[in-house]
Amino acid sequence: MSSILHVLIVEDSPSMRSFISSTLEAVGDFQIVETGSGFEALKALPRYRFDLILTDINMPDINGLELVGLIRSRPEYKDVPLFIITTEGNSLDHEKGMALGADGYLVKPFKPEDLQDLVCRRIQLNTHRGRGKQ
Amino acid sequence: MSQESTKISKKALKDFLSEAEEIVEKLYKDNEKIVESLKKGSVDQDVLNSLFRGAHSLKGMSGMFGFPLISKLSHNMESLLDGLRLGKVRMDPKVLDQFSEGIDLLHKILEAKGEGRKEKDQVEVFIVKLNRVAKEQKAEAEGSPLLSLDIDKELLSVLTEYEEHRLVENVKAGVNLFKVQATFDLMSFDRDLAELTDVLKRQGEIITTLPSAGMHGEGQIHFDILVGTGKNQEELNNEIEQKGVMIVPVSVKKNDGAVSAIEQIGAETIVIPRETIQVAPSQELAPPPGEVSLRSISQTVRVDIAKLDNIMNIVGELVLSKAELSRVSERLRSQLGFTGSVVDLLKAVKDLDRKLNELQGGVMDVRMVPLRQVFDKLARTVRKLTKEMGKDVDLEIYGADTELDKLIIEDVGDPLMHIVRNSIDHGIEPPNERLLKGKQFRGKMVLNAYQKGNHVILEVSDDGYGIDCDRVLASAVEKGLVEEGSQLSKEEIFELLFTPGFSTKNEVSEVSGRGVGLDVVKNNITRISGAIEIESEVGKGTTVRLTLPVTLAIIQALIIDTCGRSYAIPLNSIMESFMITAEQIETIGKKEVVELRGRTLPLLRLGDYFQLNRMESSLKSYYVVVTGLAEKRLGILVERLSGQQDVVVKSIGEGLKKIRGIVGAAEVGFRKTILVLDVSAIINEVMEKAPRSE
Numbered sequence: 001m002s003s004i005l006h007v008l009i010v011e012d013s014p015s016m017r018s019f020i021s022s023t024l025e026a027v028g029d030f031q032i033v034e035t036g037s038g039f040e041a042l043k044a045l046p047r048y049r050f051d052l053i054l055t056d057i058n059m060p061d062i063n064g065l066e067l068v069g070l071i072r073s074r075p076e077y078k079d080v081p082l083f084i085i086t087t088e089g090n091s092l093d094h095e096k097g098m099a100l101g102a103d104g105y106l107v108k109p110f111k112p113e114d115l116q117d118l119v120c121r122r123i124q125l126n127t128h129r130g131r132g133k134q
Numbered sequence: 135m136s137q138e139s140t141k142i143s144k145k146a147l148k149d150f151l152s153e154a155e156e157i158v159e160k161l162y163k164d165n166e167k168i169v170e171s172l173k174k175g176s177v178d179q180d181v182l183n184s185l186f187r188g189a190h191s192l193k194g195m196s197g198m199f200g201f202p203l204i205s206k207l208s209h210n211m212e213s214l215l216d217g218l219r220l221g222k223v224r225m226d227p228k229v230l231d232q233f234s235e236g237i238d239l240l241h242k243i244l245e246a247k248g249e250g251r252k253e254k255d256q257v258e259v260f261i262v263k264l265n266r267v268a269k270e271q272k273a274e275a276e277g278s279p280l281l282s283l284d285i286d287k288e289l290l291s292v293l294t295e296y297e298e299h300r301l302v303e304n305v306k307a308g309v310n311l312f313k314v315q316a317t318f319d320l321m322s323f324d325r326d327l328a329e330l331t332d333v334l335k336r337q338g339e340i341i342t343t344l345p346s347a348g349m350h351g352e353g354q355i356h357f358d359i360l361v362g363t364g365k366n367q368e369e370l371n372n373e374i375e376q377k378g379v380m381i382v383p384v385s386v387k388k389n390d391g392a393v394s395a396i397e398q399i400g401a402e403t404i405v406i407p408r409e410t411i412q413v414a415p416s417q418e419l420a421p422p423p424g425e426v427s428l429r430s431i432s433q434t435v436r437v438d439i440a441k442l443d444n445i446m447n448i449v450g451e452l453v454l455s456k457a458e459l460s461r462v463s464e465r466l467r468s469q470l471g472f473t474g475s476v477v478d479l480l481k482a483v484k485d486l487d488r489k490l491n492e493l494q495g496g497v498m499d500v501r502m503v504p505l506r507q508v509f510d511k512l513a514r515t516v517r518k519l520t521k522e523m524g525k526d527v528d529l530e531i532y533g534a535d536t537e538l539d540k541l542i543i544e545d546v547g548d549p550l551m552h553i554v555r556n557s558i559d560h561g562i563e564p565p566n567e568r569l570l571k572g573k574q575f576r577g578k579m580v581l582n583a584y585q586k587g588n589h590v591i592l593e594v595s596d597d598g599y600g601i602d603c604d605r606v607l608a609s610a611v612e613k614g615l616v617e618e619g620s621q622l623s624k625e626e627i628f629e630l631l632f633t634p635g636f637s638t639k640n641e642v643s644e645v646s647g648r649g650v651g652l653d654v655v656k657n658n659i660t661r662i663s664g665a666i667e668i669e670s671e672v673g674k675g676t677t678v679r680l681t682l683p684v685t686l687a688i689i690q691a692l693i694i695d696t697c698g699r700s701y702a703i704p705l706n707s708i709m710e711s712f713m714i715t716a717e718q719i720e721t722i723g724k725k726e727v728v729e730l731r732g733r734t735l736p737l738l739r740l741g742d743y744f745q746l747n748r749m750e751s752s753l754k755s756y757y758v759v760v761t762g763l764a765e766k767r768l769g770i771l772v773e774r775l776s777g778q779q780d781v782v783v784k785s786i787g788e789g790l791k792k793i794r795g796i797v798g799a800a801e802v803g804f805r806k807t808i809l810v811l812d813v814s815a816i817i818n819e820v821m822e823k824a825p826r827s828e
Contacts, residue, residue: 013193015154054298058191062345063292067345108197
């Protein structure tokens with residue numbers, strides 16, 4: 001297992017994207033692919049083997065829920081840790097996301113540590129599990 | 135949150151602010167679109183949704199970056215928009231008015247980059263008002279008709295609340311619902327899909343676009359697009375030209391108008407044959423190939439203008455190095471003739487020259503931004519002011535795509551705003567007065583921009599009062615600016631309006647409609663090497679024309695020698711140059727002039743202007759460099775012209791800033807630095823002292 005983890009960030013706000021990236025980079029060695037829309041994410045998905053996906057819900061082309069639905073319907077992405085980053089007030093949408101198979105969600109505004117904790121815990125778990133399988 | 139925000143880097147904060155500003159811009163624009171469309175009786179759902187997304191993003195971001203007040207404000211605006219797009223709140227002009235007030239408030243807080251007590255109070259008051267309006271317009275919730283409709287549960291599970299609402303609205307409207315299915319190549323699907331959605335949008339509303347895991351082969355992706363349309367299947371089918379698209383009815387209106395769900399989805403499908411049909415074997419996308427190079431996905435970068443300036447400076451210095459190189463190679467050529475290596479060197483220099491030109495053009499291009507941003511802001515000001523002042527004005531905008539250097543755009547915004555404000559405040563008559571005068575009830579204002587050589591012309595015209603020259607002159611005499619009985623031309627009288635302290639609002643404005651702080655406007659424009667002119671006719675209206683250089687960063691200049699010194703004159707302000715003999719110089723009323731094609735051209739000796747040594751008197755002939763600013767012409771008398779050159783104008787120290795007539799300094803090779811003339815300042819100063827005598 002390579003030590004560099006590939007992360008896909010799907011978020012239409014550039015400043016949010018770089019905020020998330022820098023928050024992650026502060027705690028580990030990540031190779032981060034930032035995409036600004038669901039379409040870009042769809043293009044990026046088959047190009048890399050992602051270890052973690054973070055997606056927004058409200059986006060201009062396809063919404064984050066559709067992306068979650070698609071990702072979870074494929075065997076090769078089924079186990080990739082996936083978190084929804086949403087904004088307070090849309091509880092219905094992130095509940096749907098969880099039902100579609102997201103591993104968790106973060107509600108903006110969150111503290112950098114919240115994201116770091118969530119990701120670190122989940123990724124460690126997954127790496128162990130991955131090793132076990134091989 | 136405030137504690138965490140201290141961890142956020144300055145750069146991140148800057149990024150946030152500039153993105154937030156963009157979002158607010160977009161909010162303004164979308165809001166205007168909604169206002170316009172509401173006047174026509176319909177609301178564009180796409181725009182409403184985009185408005186919602188803007189407020190939503192802003193709320194999320196501002197919370198993250200430690201701006202709780204913006205977050206709170208945008209949260210409340212977002213809730214209202216959510217209510218509107220979900221049909222829980224009725225769309226009403228009152229709601230929109232309240233909303234645009236909210237955008238103004240956001241803009242204000244962002245501009246202040248902080249949140250003081252005053253802003254806090256304003257936000258609190260605003261939120262109370264907003265919620266009151268929202269409550270007034272609350273719509274009754276209705277039962278969902280979706281329950282009676284046989285729609286794929288899987289489909290419903292991925293719809294956001296909003297999409298679900300749009301689906302309900304379409305069902306209620308009794309239109310036909312179709313699932314349009316298409317398979318595209320993964321690498322180019324965005325373009326194909328955009329083409330398809332464009333067609334579909336013209337036929338009705340796209341409720342959602344679902345990428346589907348269902349059927350697609352390697353390197354392909356499948357989409358289900360849920361569309362609500364008044365057309366039937368055949369009509370819809372005829373509109374779609376793309377191949378490999380299938381249309382599946384979800385629910386179709388029966389003849390009696392009732393909606394029935396089609397039980398067996400797929401029973402009535404029409405398949406448009408595709409040349410290379412690759413019916414996907416139900417095989418998954420190939421597992422991601424291990425490590426692929428990490429190409430960046432995003433197509434744009436944001437750059438600090440200071441960085442571009444820095445590159446520009448380096449380019450400028452490269453240009454100088456190249457000039458030296460070319461001089462050396464010329465010298466070699468004259469010493470050695472066209473020998474092998476000299477020819478190679480000359481070729482290489484020429485090549486370098488071409489590439490440098492391209493580089494320079496490329497960097498220039500990056501600095502250019504369209505005037506649209508400024509015009510959009512002006513349009514808002516016009517709408518706001520006309521409302522406040524009870525006037526009715528139609529605004530026409532032309533040439534918003536005209537591009538200018540980013541720095542110039544920044545500096546031209548405020549002066550333009552001032553001019554527009556003046557025009558509405560004092561130029562355009564109130565509606566009743568216009569009717570009495572036999573004018574159109576609504577006033578007309580035109581913003582026009584176009585490029586003319588190395589300059590961009592910006593015009594603000596109105597069809598209001600126009601400027602009364604007699605009144606202006608009388609006022610100037612009263613203030614002691616002009617002697618009583620002076621005969622001044624119309625242009626000279628308009629020029630008086632730019633004199634500092636010429637007029638105050640109360641005095642001239644009622645009649646002339648002008649004169650409010652125009653000297654400040656003029657100073658600002660002159661600082662960016664521009665010119666301002668007024669054209670006006672009483673009763674018909676006024677045009678204020680700004681002439682601006684396209685860029686200030688790197689310019690072509692003519693190097694001239696006079697009184698033992700060299701100066702650079704920006705080429706964009708030079709009309710022509712010619713040689714004259716000493717005898718051709720005439721003197722009219724202590725001023726030197728020369729006759730040029732039947733016109734009298736005033737002459738200036740830089741030695742007099744800068745109080746230098748006398749010019750060389752032994753010379754039989756001199757050169758006249760004819761400089762121009764808008765319609766004004768001035769000939770600068772010099773001993774020698776020593777060629778054209780690209781120069782990077784650098785600002786000179788604070789100490790020299792007060793000296794008029796100098797815009798900066800430029801290095802011209804051989805470590806020599808010369809001063810660059812500020813032609814607009816010189817012309818303005820000289821012409822003010824000596825009004826043109828024709």
